[in-house]
Amino acid sequence: MLSDISLGRYVDTGSVLHRTDPRLKVILYMVYLISIFIVNSPPALLVLFILTIVQLIVAKIPLDITWSTLKPVLPLALFILVINIFTIKQGDVLWTWKFLTVTDVGTTRAILMALRLVFLILSTSVLLTLTTTPLKIADALESLMGPLKVFRVPVHEASMMMSIALRFIPTLIEETDKIMKAQESRGANYDTGSVFNRLKGYVTVLIPLFVSSFKRAEDLAVAMDARCYRGGKNRTKLNPLKIKKKDVVVFILFLLGAAALIGTEVYFKR
DSSP states (O other), rough: OOEEEEEEEOOOOOOOOTTOOHHHHHHHHHHHHHHHHOOOOOOHHHHHHHHHHHHHHTTTTOOOHHHHHHTTTHHHHHHHHHHHHHHHHOOOOEEEEEEEEEEEEHHHHHHHHHHHHHHHHHHHIIIITSSOOOHHHHHHEEEEEHHGGGGGHHHHHHHHHHHHHHHHHHHHHHHHHHHHHHHHHHTOOOSSOOOOHHHHHHHHHHHHHHHHHHHHHHHHHHHHHTTTTTTTTTOOOOOOOOOOOHHHHHHHHHHHHHHHHHHHHHHHOO
C-alpha cells in the first residue's frame, strides 16, 4: 500500500548518524552522489554495496523500512535495465532475435545504471530523510547556502520550501491512499482493464488530491501569517547547529569510505 512508502519520513532509531550534524550529512550526501555516478567497474560497485550496507547498519534502519524505501523504485530500475539492455549495441552479441539484440557491454551498463538508482535512493534515505528531520535539513541547507546571501539569494525561503516539501511527502502519500480506498469502495478499479482505462481511473484520485493539497497549502500559509512569519530576516534559532568532535569523526570515516570507492574505481580503470 501507499502508506508503507517511507520516502520523506524520519525514523528515529537513536543511532550515531541520527545525532550527526545535518550540515555534515548534506555534504556527505553530495560526496556519495558524485561517487555513485563515477562508479563503472565491478570492484568499485562491490565497494559501493559494502558502504551502503555499512550506512544501513550504522543508522540502524530496520529491514522493513529499507524494503519500503526500495519497493517503489524497483519498477523504474527494472525499466532502466530493460531499456538499456536492448538499446546499447556496443560489444559482443550475446543474444539476438529479429530487431532485438543483447550485447555484453549493454548488459553490463544496464545492470550498472539500475544499481546506481538503487544505491542513490538508499544513500538519500540513510544520509538525509530517514535520519534527519525536515527542520534540521532546512537549517543545514540555510547554513551551507549562507554565502549566497551576498548575492541576495533568498536562502532561508528556499531551504524552508525544501523542508516543507519533504515534510508533506508522507502526508500526500497517506492522503492518496485514503482517496484511493474511498474511490474503490464506490466501485473504482485501478488494477484491471486497459492502460487507458486505468489512467482514466486515476483522474478520480488526482482531482481530490489537488484540492486537498491546495487546501493544506492555504491552511499552512494562514497559520504562518497568523504567527507573524516574515522569513529569515532577524530570526533566531532555538537549537542552533554546532559541530562536535563525534560529528567530525563520523564525517571523516564516511569520507574515507567515499575516498576508498573513488580510489577503487581509479585503480581498476587504469
